[in-house]
Amino acid sequence: xxxxxxxEQQFLKDTAQNFAKDKTPVTHFRExxxxxxxxxxxxxxxxxxVELGWSGILVPEKFGGSEFGMAxxxxxxxxxxxxxxxxxILSTSVLGVSAINMLGSDEQKENYLPKxxxxxxxxxxxxxxGNHHDPFAIEATAVLDGDExxxxxKKVFVVDGASADTVLLVARTSGKSGxxxxxxxxxxNNDSPGLNITKIATADSRNYANIEMSDxxxxxxxxxxxxxxxxxxxxxxxxxxxIAISAEMLGNTEEAFEVTVNYLKERKQFGVQIGSFQxxxxxxxxxxxxxxxxxxxxxxxxxxxxENSNELxxxxxxxxxxxxxxxxxxxxxAIQMHGGIGVTDEYDIGFYLKRARVxxxxxxxxxxxxxxxxDISGF
Amino acid sequence: xxxxEQFRQEVRDWLExxxxxxxxxxLVPEEEVWGGRNAEYVNPExxxxxxxxxxxxxxxxxxxxxxxxxxxxxxxxxVLHQELFRIKARPALNSFGIWxxxxxxxxxxxxxxxxxxxPKIIKGEIRWxxxxxxxxxxxxxxxxxxxxxDMGDHYLVNGQKVWTSYADKADWxxxxxxxxxxxxxxxxxxxxxxxxxxxxxxxxxxTLISGKSPFCETFFDNVKAPKxxxxxxxxxxxxxxxxxxxxxxxxxxxxGLAGGGTGSGADVVNIAKKYLGETNGQIANQAHRENITLHxxxxxxxxxxxxRSGDEGAKASAASSMFxxxxxxHNKDRYELMIAAMGNKGLGWTNEGFSDDEQAITKAxxxxxxxxxxxxxxxxxxxxxxxxVLDLPN
Numbered sequence: 036x037x038x039x040x041x042x043e044q045q046f047l048k049d050t051a052q053n054f055a056k057d058k059t060p061v062t063h064f065r066e067x068x069x070x071x072x073x074x075x076x077x078x079x080x081x082x083x084x085v086e087l088g089w090s091g092i093l094v095p096e097k098f099g100g101s102e103f104g105m106a107x108x109x110x111x112x113x114x115x116x117x118x119x120x121x122x123x124i125l126s127t128s129v130l131g132v133s134a135i136n137m138l139g140s141d142e143q144k145e146n147y148l149p150k151x152x153x154x155x156x157x158x159x160x161x162x163x164x165g166n167h168h169d170p171f172a173i174e175a176t177a178v179l180d181g182d183e184x185x186x187x188x189k190k191v192f193v194v195d196g197a198s199a200d201t202v203l204l205v206a207r208t209s210g211k212s213g214x215x216x217x218x219x220x221x222x223x224n225n226d227s228p229g230l231n232i233t234k235i236a237t238a239d240s241r242n243y244a245n246i247e248m249s250d251x252x253x254x255x256x257x258x259x260x261x262x263x264x265x266x267x268x269x270x271x272x273x274x275x276x277x278i279a280i281s282a283e284m285l286g287n288t289e290e291a292f293e294v295t296v297n298y299l300k301e302r303k304q305f306g307v308q309i310g311s312f313q314x315x316x317x318x319x320x321x322x323x324x325x326x327x328x329x330x331x332x333x334x335x336x337x338x339x340x341x342e343n344s345n346e347l348x349x350x351x352x353x354x355x356x357x358x359x360x361x362x363x364x365x366x367x368x369a370i371q372m373h374g375g376i377g378v379t380d381e382y383d384i385g386f387y388l389k390r391a392r393v394x395x396x397x398x399x400x401x402x403x404x405x406x407x408x409x410d411i412s413g414f
Numbered sequence: 415x416x417x418x419e420q421f422r423q424e425v426r427d428w429l430e431x432x433x434x435x436x437x438x439x440x441l442v443p444e445e446e447v448w449g450g451r452n453a454e455y456v457n458p459e460x461x462x463x464x465x466x467x468x469x470x471x472x473x474x475x476x477x478x479x480x481x482x483x484x485x486x487x488x489x490x491x492x493v494l495h496q497e498l499f500r501i502k503a504r505p506a507l508n509s510f511g512i513w514x515x516x517x518x519x520x521x522x523x524x525x526x527x528x529x530x531x532x533p534k535i536i537k538g539e540i541r542w543x544x545x546x547x548x549x550x551x552x553x554x555x556x557x558x559x560x561x562x563x564d565m566g567d568h569y570l571v572n573g574q575k576v577w578t579s580y581a582d583k584a585d586w587x588x589x590x591x592x593x594x595x596x597x598x599x600x601x602x603x604x605x606x607x608x609x610x611x612x613x614x615x616x617x618x619x620x621t622l623i624s625g626k627s628p629f630c631e632t633f634f635d636n637v638k639a640p641k642x643x644x645x646x647x648x649x650x651x652x653x654x655x656x657x658x659x660x661x662x663x664x665x666x667x668x669x670g671l672a673g674g675g676t677g678s679g680a681d682v683v684n685i686a687k688k689y690l691g692e693t694n695g696q697i698a699n700q701a702h703r704e705n706i707t708l709h710x711x712x713x714x715x716x717x718x719x720x721x722r723s724g725d726e727g728a729k730a731s732a733a734s735s736m737f738x739x740x741x742x743x744h745n746k747d748r749y750e751l752m753i754a755a756m757g758n759k760g761l762g763w764t765n766e767g768f769s770d771d772e773q774a775i776t777k778a779x780x781x782x783x784x785x786x787x788x789x790x791x792x793x794x795x796x797x798x799x800x801x802x803v804l805d806l807p808n
Binding site for chain 2: 037038039296299300307308310311313315316317319320321323324327328329330331332334335349353356357405406408409412413414
C-alpha cells in the first residue's frame with residue numbers, strides 16, 4: 036500500500052477543490068446558516084455534485100456508479116471540508132450506499148442505488164440512542180408481527196436525519212443492549228406512520244434529527260440483510276463513515292490552519308507581525324506536525340478500506356482519533372491566535388470551532404477510538 | 415515490477431549463502447559494528463558479515479557503484495531492506511560516514527575525495543566522527559570559533575569541539591572550522607576533513623547522566639591539515655554543514671524511534687504487561703494503559719508519515735526537521751512511559767537488585783534526554799519549520 040494518491044484520485048481532489056472554491060466558499064455556508072432552509076444544505080448545489088458523479092462514487096458499476104472507492108470520496112470530502120460545504124454526501128453517498136450495498140438484497144439494491152445515484156433519494160443512518168456513540172447499545176426493538184415488522188424506540192443525533200427521504204433504522208431483533216448479535220437494519224420512508232422525526236439545532240448549524248418509533252409498521256422487505264446479523268457489517272459501514280468524516284475533518288483543519296498562519300503574517304502588534312513571535316511560531320510548527328500525521332492516518336485508512344485490509348478497523352480508529360485530536364487543537368489555537376476577532380460571529384474562523392466539536396462526536400470521539408484501538412491491539 | 419521480483423530473488427539467494435547464522439540473532443550491544451582501524455570484533459562473524467556486505471556495497475546500497483556503493487535505485491534499496499528485515503539480519507555496519515558524510519562528499523566533494531574516502535567508508539575501514547558543536551556554539555552553531563589558518567599547503571587548526579560522538583574511537587573527523595574570521599559568521603566557515611592520528615589532535619570522554627560516555631571533547635592544538643582535505647570552496651562550508659544536518663536529523667529521527675541508542679527495542683506494551691500485570695490480557699492499570707495507547711497511536715501515525723514521505727519521494731529539508739522533532743520527543747516519551755510502567759524496577763543503576771535489561775532501560779531513558787538536543791534542539795527544529803515551511807517572519 037503506497038500512501039499517495041493515484042492520478043484518478045488526484046483529479047477528483049482537484050475537481051472538488053475547484054468546486055468548493057467556486058460554488059461553495061464559506062460564504063455559502065454562512066448564507067445557509069442565516070437562511071430559513073431547514074435542511075441546511077442547498078438542493079441545487081447537491082444536484083451539481085450529483086452531476087459530477089459524487090453520489091455514485093461507492094455505487095457498483097452495474098448500477099451506474101464509478102467505484103472510485105473510499106479514497107475517491109474521501110479526497111472529495113477533504114476539499115468540501117475546507118469550505119465547510121454542507122451536503123448529504125456523508126449520510127447518503129457513504130453511509131446510505133454502503134449500507135444498502137453491503138446489507139441489501141439485489142432487489143433492494145435495484146430499488147435504492149439508481150435513485151441515490153440520480154440524486155432523487157437521500158438517506159440517513161439512525162444508530163445512536165444515548166449521549167455518546169455506542170454502536171451496539173441498541174435498545175430500539177423490531178418484532179415480527181404476522182407479515183409486518185413493528186419498531187419501537189428512539190434514535191438521537193441522526194446525521195442528515197431531518198431531511199432524509201429514507202431512514203435506515205438500527206434496531207434489536209434479539210439479544211440485549213451491548214451485544215453485536217441480534218442487530219438488524221430497516222429502511223423506512225420518512226413519512227411512514229409511527230415514525231416521528233424532529234430536527235435538532237446544533238452548534239454547527241447542520242442537519243441532525245432525533246427520531247421516535249412508536250409502533251412503526253414496516254413490511255418484510257424493509258429489512259436490509261439478514262435478521263439479527265447486521266452487527267458486524269454495521270461496524271464496517273461505520274468505519275467507512277469514520278474514514279470519510281476524518282477526511283472532512285482533515286480539510287477543516289487544513290483550512291483553519293492556513294487561515295490562521297496567514298493571519299499571523301498580516302496582523303501587526305508592537306510594530307511587528309505577530310507571526311515573528313516565537314511563542315506563536317512554535318505552537319504553529321507543532322500543529323503542522325500533527326496535521327502531517329493526520330494526513331498519513333487518513334490516507335492509510337482510505338486505502339485500507341479500498342484494499343479490504345485486515346487493518347481497516349485499527350486504521351479507521353487511528354484516523355478518527357488523529358483527525359479529532361488535531362482538529363480539536365487547531366480549532367482552539369485558531370481562535371486564540373486570531374485574538375478578539377476570532378470570537379466574533381462576523382469572522383469565519385468560529386465556524387470551524389463549532390463544526391469541529393460536532394464532527395468530533397460523530398461516530399465516536401477520540402476517547403472512543405482510543406479505547407477501541409487499545410482493545411483491537413491487545414494492549 | 416518483474417525485474418524487482420527477480421532482484422528480490424537474487425537478494426534472497428545471496429543472503430541465504432552470505433549472512434552468517436549468528437547475524438540473524440538479536441543484536442547484543444557489545445557486538446554492534448562501527449568499523450574503523452581499531453575495530454575489535456567480539457564475534458568473528460560480525461567481521462565476516464561486514465566484509466561481505468561491504469564488498470557488495472550493500473552497507474550503502476544507494477551510493478554509486480564506482481565509489482564502492484551498491485548502486486541500487488530507490489525500489490531496489492527498499493527490497494534489500496525488506497529482505498534483511500525478513501531474515502532479521504543485524505546491521506552490518508553503523509556509520510556516521512555513511513549516514514551523514516558520504517551524501518555530502520557525493521554532492522560537494524572533489525573526484526579525488528570521492529575516490530579516496532567513499533570506498534573506505536562503505537567497507538567500514540575508516541570510522542568517522544562529527545566535529546560541529548563547540549563549548550560556546552551549541553544551537554548558534556554558526557558562531558563557531560575553531561580556526562583554520564591558511565599556511566600555503568595546509569591549514570593550521572586550533573580550537574575545541576564538544577559532543578563529538580565516539581571521537582575517542584574514530585579515525586577521521588569532519589569538522590567545521592573558521593577560515594574567514596573577518597567575514598559575517600555564516601560566510602567564514604569551511605568544511606574540513608582531518609585525520610585524528612595527526613599530531614596535536616586529542617580527545618577526552620564526557621561522562622553523561624546515564625553514566626556512559628558516547629561523547630567526547632576534541633582538542634586541536636596546532637594541527638596541520640592538508641589543503642586537499644577541504645570539501646567544497648573555502649568559506650562556503652555552511653551550505654554543506656546544513657545539508658549534513660538534514661541527513662543527521664533523518665538518521666536521529668529513525669534511530670530515535672527504533673531504540674534510543676541502546677538497540678534494546680524494548681516494547682512499551684510488553685514492559686507494561688510484565689511490570690504492571692495483566693487483567694484478561696490487558697495492561698492491568700487503566701491510567702497507564704491509556705497513556706501507552708495514546709503513545710502507540712502517535713507512533714503508528716508517525717510511522718505512516720515516514721512511510722508517506724518515502725512514497726512521495728519528498729524533499730528532505732522541511733520534513734527532516736519535523737521527523738527529528740517528532741521522533742526524538744516521541745522517543746523520550748516512550749522511555750518515560752517505560753520506566754513509569756516498571757515502577758521502582760525502572761530506576762536501577764547497577765546489578766545490585768536489578769537485572770541487566772532493567773538497568774539498560776534506565777540508562778537508555780537517561781540517554782534519550784540528549785535526543786532532542788543533539789543534531790539541533792527541538793526548539794531549533796520548530797524554528798526551522800516556522801521559518802522554512804510556514805514562512806513565518808523573523
